Amino acid sequence: MESYLPSFDLKGKTALITGATKGIGRAITIAYAEAGANLVIVSRSEEDLSNLKTQIQNDYQVKVVYVASSVTDISNITSKLDMMKETMPIDILVNNAGMNIRSEALNVTEEEWSQIIDTNMKSALFLSQYVARNLKERGAKGKIISISSVGGVTALRTGVVYAMTKAALIQMTKTLSLEWGKYGINVNAIGPWYFPTALTEELLKNEQYVQDIVDRTPLERIGKLEEIAGPAVFLASDASNYMTGQALMVDGGMTIYGF
Numbered sequence: 001m002e003s004y005l006p007s008f009d010l011k012g013k014t015a016l017i018t019g020a021t022k023g024i025g026r027a028i029t030i031a032y033a034e035a036g037a038n039l040v041i042v043s044r045s046e047e048d049l050s051n052l053k054t055q056i057q058n059d060y061q062v063k064v065v066y067v068a069s070s071v072t073d074i075s076n077i078t079s080k081l082d083m084m085k086e087t088m089p090i091d092i093l094v095n096n097a098g099m100n101i102r103s104e105a106l107n108v109t110e111e112e113w114s115q116i117i118d119t120n121m122k123s124a125l126f127l128s129q130y131v132a133r134n135l136k137e138r139g140a141k142g143k144i145i146s147i148s149s150v151g152g153v154t155a156l157r158t159g160v161v162y163a164m165t166k167a168a169l170i171q172m173t174k175t176l177s178l179e180w181g182k183y184g185i186n187v188n189a190i191g192p193w194y195f196p197t198a199l200t201e202e203l204l205k206n207e208q209y210v211q212d213i214v215d216r217t218p219l220e221r222i223g224k225l226e227e228i229a230g231p232a233v234f235l236a237s238d239a240s241n242y243m244t245g246q247a248l249m250v251d252g253g254m255t256i257y258g259f
């Protein structure tokens with residue numbers, strides 16, 4: 001029977017998600033479990049990680065391990081991954097962990113710079129490097145997905161350093177896709193507009209701010225977490241095997257805003 005429907009399931013794959021316990025990362029993590037992936041989940045809270053592991057293992061027949069660490073402590077994370085790479089070799093990496101300090105450019109400090117840069121970019125590159133080295137050693141195909149932002153392609157009022165990190169993730173995506181395509185590693189990014197998470201909670205409590213968002217968004221609403229999980233499953237699955245170096249804006253149309 002002629003068929004062109006690719007597989008969206010992730011059975012037999014192992015996915016590492018940073019920032020897996022809250023917000024967008026949590027939605028992606030649970031969606032990956034629903035798609036059958038084994039999981040390596042990373043955030044700083046041992047309690048949150050343990051609770052999420054228990055929830056997922058109660059609901060889905062997948063293996064879950066966790067690494068409680070700041071993503072800025074790369075060697076701590078990779079040393080723990082080394083101990084599990086025989087049993088849980090990583091096939092899919094989601095560089096999701098990120099943060100923002102919303103200072104105007106005239107006021108931003110070096111301390112804020114360092115915190116945002118290190119959290120949003122350092123682990124994205126060095127965890128991608130770690131996973132790619134392991135995939136190359138195994139001769140295995142892999143998927144690397146970085147969570148950028150519409151702020152990586154258009155100007156937002158939410159901080160210049162954050163915007164720099166999100167633009168950098170898109171350029172990192174393109175460069176790594178160029179170098180690692182020959183190893184069968186797809187490297188893509190997702191650029192969300194606003195989604196309801198702890199990161200945006202305070203902003204989204206402001207009715208005028210939400211109205212400003214709606215006024216700039218053709219779909220006239222903020223996103224739902226399942227609407228970011230979908231593109232993340234797509235980019236992790238065989239359905240996107242011929243896509244690499246791309247930044248998918250998941251934004252209700254915001255970045256094409258016309259007049």
Ligand SMILES: NC(=O)C1=CN([C@@H]2O[C@H](COP(=O)(O)OP(=O)(O)OC[C@H]3O[C@@H](n4cnc5c(N)ncnc54)[C@H](OP(=O)(O)O)[C@@H]3O)[C@@H](O)[C@H]2O)C=CC1
Binds near residue numbers: 020022023098148
């Ligand atoms: N929500 C939105 O509207 C948008 C979000 N994004 C991006 O999506 C990603 C996720 O954001 P969102 O879900 O909203 O954020 P949340 O603040 O809700 O979640 C962030 C997650 O990252 C983890 N995290 C933060 N800093 C570190 C760190 N140093 N080390 C390890 N884990 C860390 C947190 O866990 P813990 O604190 O327990 O360690 C948490 O699990 C970010 O990269 C963000 O820039 C992009 C565009 C829009």
Ligand SMILES: C[C@H](O)[C@@H]1OC(=O)[C@H](O)[C@@H]1O
Binds near residue numbers: 102150156199
């Ligand atoms: C859409 C942006 O990324 C949004 O801006 C912010 O300040 C939040 O940090 C969100 O990430």
